[in-house]
Amino acid sequence: MLARWAAVVVRRPWWVLGVAFLLAAVAGTATSGLTGRLEQGGYEVPGSESVRAADLAGEALKDRRSDALAVYTVPRGRSVDEPEIVDAVQAALRELPPSDVAATTGWWEQPTLRSADGRTGVVSIRLRADERSEQLSAWHEVEQRLRGDDARGAAHGVDGLTLRFSGWAPLGAEVNGQTEADLVRAEMVSFPVLLVLLVVVFGGLVAAGLPLVVGAVGIVGALGVLWILSGITEVSVFAMNVVTLLGLGLAIDYGLFVVSRFREELRRRTAARAEANGAGPSRATRREVAEAVTIAMRTAGRTVLVSGLTVAAALSGLLVFPHGFLRSIGMGGIAAVVVAAIAALTVLPALLTLLGSRVDALAFRRQRPETSEAPADERGWGRVGRAVMRRPAIVTVVVVGALVLVGTPFLRAEFADFDASVLPKDNEVRLATEHVREQLPAVATDGAQVVLVGRDGQAPDEAVVQAFAAQVAEVPGVTGVAPAGASGDVVVLAVQVEDDPQGGPPRETVTKLRDLPEPRGVDVLVGGSTAALMDSLDAIGSRLPWMVAVLAGAVLVLLFLAFGSIIVPVKAVLLSALSLTASFGAVIWIFQDGHLAGPLGVEPGPIEPSLPVLMLAVLFGLSTDYELFLLSRIAEGVRAGQTPKDAVVRGLRHTGGLITAAALLLAVVVGAFASSGLQFMKLLGIGMLIAIAVDATIVRGLLVPAILALLGRAAWWAPRPLARLAASVSLEPDQSPRPTGAGVSEMPEPVGPHQGSES
Numbered sequence: 001m002l003a004r005w006a007a008v009v010v011r012r013p014w015w016v017l018g019v020a021f022l023l024a025a026v027a028g029t030a031t032s033g034l035t036g037r038l039e040q041g042g043y044e045v046p047g048s049e050s051v052r053a054a055d056l057a058g059e060a061l062k063d064r065r066s067d068a069l070a071v072y073t074v075p076r077g078r079s080v081d082e083p084e085i086v087d088a089v090q091a092a093l094r095e096l097p098p099s100d101v102a103a104t105t106g107w108w109e110q111p112t113l114r115s116a117d118g119r120t121g122v123v124s125i126r127l128r129a130d131e132r133s134e135q136l137s138a139w140h141e142v143e144q145r146l147r148g149d150d151a152r153g154a155a156h157g158v159d160g161l162t163l164r165f166s167g168w169a170p171l172g173a174e175v176n177g178q179t180e181a182d183l184v185r186a187e188m189v190s191f192p193v194l195l196v197l198l199v200v201v202f203g204g205l206v207a208a209g210l211p212l213v214v215g216a217v218g219i220v221g222a223l224g225v226l227w228i229l230s231g232i233t234e235v236s237v238f239a240m241n242v243v244t245l246l247g248l249g250l251a252i253d254y255g256l257f258v259v260s261r262f263r264e265e266l267r268r269r270t271a272a273r274a275e276a277n278g279a280g281p282s283r284a285t286r287r288e289v290a291e292a293v294t295i296a297m298r299t300a301g302r303t304v305l306v307s308g309l310t311v312a313a314a315l316s317g318l319l320v321f322p323h324g325f326l327r328s329i330g331m332g333g334i335a336a337v338v339v340a341a342i343a344a345l346t347v348l349p350a351l352l353t354l355l356g357s358r359v360d361a362l363a364f365r366r367q368r369p370e371t372s373e374a375p376a377d378e379r380g381w382g383r384v385g386r387a388v389m390r391r392p393a394i395v396t397v398v399v400v401g402a403l404v405l406v407g408t409p410f411l412r413a414e415f416a417d418f419d420a421s422v423l424p425k426d427n428e429v430r431l432a433t434e435h436v437r438e439q440l441p442a443v444a445t446d447g448a449q450v451v452l453v454g455r456d457g458q459a460p461d462e463a464v465v466q467a468f469a470a471q472v473a474e475v476p477g478v479t480g481v482a483p484a485g486a487s488g489d490v491v492v493l494a495v496q497v498e499d500d501p502q503g504g505p506p507r508e509t510v511t512k513l514r515d516l517p518e519p520r521g522v523d524v525l526v527g528g529s530t531a532a533l534m535d536s537l538d539a540i541g542s543r544l545p546w547m548v549a550v551l552a553g554a555v556l557v558l559l560f561l562a563f564g565s566i567i568v569p570v571k572a573v574l575l576s577a578l579s580l581t582a583s584f585g586a587v588i589w590i591f592q593d594g595h596l597a598g599p600l601g602v603e604p605g606p607i608e609p610s611l612p613v614l615m616l617a618v619l620f621g622l623s624t625d626y627e628l629f630l631l632s633r634i635a636e637g638v639r640a641g642q643t644p645k646d647a648v649v650r651g652l653r654h655t656g657g658l659i660t661a662a663a664l665l666l667a668v669v670v671g672a673f674a675s676s677g678l679q680f681m682k683l684l685g686i687g688m689l690i691a692i693a694v695d696a697t698i699v700r701g702l703l704v705p706a707i708l709a710l711l712g713r714a715a716w717w718a719p720r721p722l723a724r725l726a727a728s729v730s731l732e733p734d735q736s737p738r739p740t741g742a743g744v745s746e747m748p749e750p751v752g753p754h755q756g757s758e759s
Contacts, residue, residue, distance in 0.1 A: 043325050049525050050526070125169075210255055283356070312337045409589045410587075423677070448528035449495065450493040450526055481496075602682060
């Protein structure tokens with residue numbers, strides 16, 4: 001299949017490039033306004049009790065809805081009730097565009113909007129738009145009107161008056177702005193660093209630039225798919241950064257493997273011709289270029305194809321969750337991986353066909369083909385492999401024990417829902433949100449909501465509501481109950497709870513609220529931020545086994561078809577899980593326990609519950625990706641008649657450096673996002689950096705070789721019917737020589753091309 005596609009590319013490289021770059025241009029144009037199409041939410045569980053409560057409360061209180069809070073503060077010794085301040089704020093509110101603002105309520109109208117010490121006053125702002133994307137657009141205009149040109153500390157021209165904003169709309173605008181800034185900074189930082197590293201890896205500028213071209217096409221194409229998805233379903237704003245991270249990182253890794261194999265094959269053919277003719281090195285002929293492209297596609301290209309399918313399959317596990325956030329990142333991630341693989345299998349071979357020997361132009365280091373006669377333990381990774389072969393059992397026990405130990409902190413993981421704490425500590429929206437929570441708890445939106453719904457279509461009797469509110473007030477942990485409003489058959493009670501709403505005690509309080517007996521003829525729903533977190537954790541816990549089944553099942557099938565073994569896929573899944581366990585433990589040790597928080601610039605605290613799920617899907621796919629590169633070369637050695645230990649050592653020697661380079665390149669991309677100002681992206685980035693480092697060195701360099709050495713030839717075994725099944729779906733016909741010897745006939749045939757390196 002890939003050989004036939006390579007023949008098409010070789011014959012029509014300009015057509016392939018023309019179509020690819022035309023699609024990229026269209027995608028780039030379409031995605032210019034992508035951020036405005038993305039959503040801030042998606043963390044809630046559709047249909048859960050907290051969401052139903054929020055929907056009913058929102059409808060009942062729609063005339064009192066608050067989309068933003070303008071938070072005014074004055075220095076000690078002054079009051080926001082001073083006539084000068086009230087007059088200035090009221091004048092500013094009158095200047096707000098009626099087309100954007102439906103209503104405002106100030107502290108002079110509603111006493112609960114004023115702090116007890118009189119130094120803080122809040123104006124609740126309800127925007128006219130109902131759609132969140134339209135609200136964000138309107139909020140930019142409203143914010144500019146309120147801020148005006150006033151100096152800091154002199155809002156509306158009043159000395160000492162400070163204005164900050166809180167609420168959903170300001171938070172959404174800040175997250176969007178930070179996301180866009182992170183994206184631009186990541187691309188500006190990562191591309192130059194990647195170019196330098198690729199120049200070092202390839203020893204030349206032209207070859208180094210090719211993976212970057214694939215990466216750029218991959219980013220634009222993936223964002224284009226995201227733009228299409230945003231018109232069909234809800235897509236989280238964070239999907240843009242995750243998609244860019246995956247698209248760029250994988251496209252560059254795939255480009256690295258394809259370009260490396262092409263150069264190796266091209267040098268081998270030109271060297272053989274020069275030796276046969278007794279002449280010096282010369283430029284490759286068109287036939288040699290075509291042959292090199294074809295072999296590169298049949299070997300490294302096949303690995304890229306299987307890798308893309310494997311990572312996409314791992315990300316498909318996110319689709320089992322009801323959370324819009326996880327589902328949108330799953331769909332976007334799959335799109336990013338598929339686009340990266342397609343770019344590596346279309347744009348790259350077309351460019352290589354046109355460049356030919358010029359792929360080594362602007363080189364500062366002469367490239368020499370490797371000789372198969374060199375001892376397997378002559379190089380760095382070969383020496384590591386030979387050392388592991390001497391004591392594989394000890395290496396296995398020590399590494400497994402260490403990874404399990406590192407993973408133990410995850411057992412005490414604590415979780416919190418998405419809120420303003422995702423922003424940097426000094427961000428004004430976060431500071432305003434924390435100030436409101438502290439000074440005006442009745443205004444804060446992170447308490448609990450109790451919604452009473454009459455079953456007969458009539459509003460619950462006032463006496464029934466008062467009696468139930470009294471029961472609510474007696475629940476341990478409840479500090480206050482007040483009617484929030486009513487409409488039709490719905491009555492809403494606002495409930496204040498002790499401690500941090502995301503902590504353990506408030507969850508116990510919400511559980512007790514939900515356990516209260518319902519009044520006769522009334523349905524009771526409990527919502528709020530604590531209830532939403534509890535519903536989210538319940539949904540994740542109930543769907544997690546299904547995700548693991550989808551993820552592991554897909555990887556098991558793909559690796560079985562790739563290698564014709566039932567042992568290798570099981571080993572790969574188990575080792576990936578072990579590697580992820582260590583990464584999760586390290587994340588908790590840093591982000592929750594606070595170790596290394598200062599140097600890494602992180603803020604200790606609970607983590608958002610969907611993050612471990614997202615990391616599981618992304619990192620499981622990436623770890624299997626590196627497993628595939630290593631096992632492909634080891635399998636070739638075993639089929640060629642090498643002993644299992646020699647095949648492992650030679651496979652590690654040939655691929656260890658390339659896997660390390662690929663991991664380093666991916667780490668650069670991930671590291672650029674780990675510097676994000678958003679706590680969410682910082683945690684994801686640092687977690688991925690840890691996982692990449694552990695997986696590409698300790699797991700692939702020590703544990704995989706050790707276990708394969710212990711298993712020996714049994715690692716490649718499969719029952720004959722399954723072996724025949726794997727061979728029947730091979731991407732390419734097997735053209736490699738068959739090994740001979742006792743017991744070899746019982747070993748299943750690895751699928752696909754079996755000669756040369758996958759790298």
